[in-house]
Amino acid sequence: MAISTGQLRCILQAAILAAPQPLSLRQLEELFDADDGVDRDAIRHALAQLQQDSDDQGVELREVASGWRYQVKPGCHRWVARLFSERRTRYSRATLETLALIAYRQPITRGEIEQVRGVAVSSQIIQTLEERGWVEVVGHREIAGRPALLGTTRAFLDHFGLAALDQLPPLHSLQDSAAALAAANEDFSTATTPLDEAPDAAPGTRAAEHHLNSSNAAALTPLAVEQADVEPEGRPARAGRSQIDE
Known part of the structure; x- marks a missing residue:
């Protein structure tokens, strides 16, 4: 029995929210059997609709290198960050x-x-x-x-x-x-x-x-990491020759 458009959106949304990592189109395709009547074009269309549906929500559906994921919108980071007690530290x-x-x-x-x-x-x-x-x-x-x-x-x-x-x-x-x-x-x-x-x-x-x-120009997602290095700049690089990796 073919899956309706509305049901397809619900399934994709649930899968992406439940997954610990972004899901690729191939992984999303593997959720369905041949009898479901779902192809890649239908999935892409459903994902586009889910993106539009999140316009007025606190989270957004976004495609990154590994696939699709939901993430908190920038305007909500200030409050959502209070849920996490980890100390955010800065790179040098x-x-x-x-x-x-x-x-x-x-x-x-x-x-x-x-x-x-x-x-x-x-x-x-x-x-x-x-x-x-x-x-x-x-x-x-x-x-x-x-x-x-x-x-x-x-x-x-x-x-x-x-x-x-x-x-x-x-x-x-x-x-x-x-x-x-x-x-x-x-x-x-x-x-x-x-x-x-x-x-x-x-x-x-x-x-x-x-x-x-x-x-x-793309937005940069924040770093939320532990203080890693506070080292000095290092010795001056020698001019006139290539520095070989250690």
């Missing part, structure tokens, strides 16, 4: 700048990050981002020493409420990107940062493949 500026460079210039080596920032990148910063699940080694640069190439993960996109890298807000400078990430961490709310243009990306990097402009 060095960590935020490193994360921003990886996000916008990936794949990028640690030495290239140091050349841009002008100071050495502490091993603890990279380790913190890897432990958080936001950064991973995606390959190695075919140069002397074969330094590791760093890139962001699907978990990074999910955390910041993004479906793909091309939804990252355009940047005028690295400082703007760090400020945007810091604002998200500080406010514990979605923060849209109007920025003018993206920095130049190294040829062949993922960032160079994306067209970033002011029309695709």
Whole structure:
């Protein structure tokens, strides 16, 4: 017996709310048998209707990299956050700048990050981002020493409420990107940062493949994490040679 449109919306809403992680279209399709008469187009249409239904509610249905999830709207974060007793702590500026460079210039080596920032990148910063699940080694640069190439993960996109890298807000400078990430961490709310243009990306990097402009600026989902690093900036990076990963 075919499922009605209204019943389909109810099933999808219940499944997404019950799931501990975002659900992809493929996972949602697997909820139904052939006799249910539900295809991918019907699911997409039902999801679009659910998004419209949440316009005047405290939660919104949003598609992120891993799939679909319900999340608290920014205007309600201030009060909902009181349900949680965990202490929200902040990342150091060095960590935020490193994360921003990886996000916008990936794949990028640690030495290239140091050349841009002008100071050495502490091993603890990279380790913190890897432990958080936001950064991973995606390959190695075919140069002397074969330094590791760093890139962001699907978990990074999910955390910041993004479906793909091309939804990252355009940047005028690295400082703007760090400020945007810091604002998200500080406010514990979605923060849209109007920025003018993206920095130049190294040829062949993922960032160079994306067209970033002011029309695709995306809101950044807040950081709600434990204080990770309060380390110093590190030793000055040596000019004239590549820094090889430890």
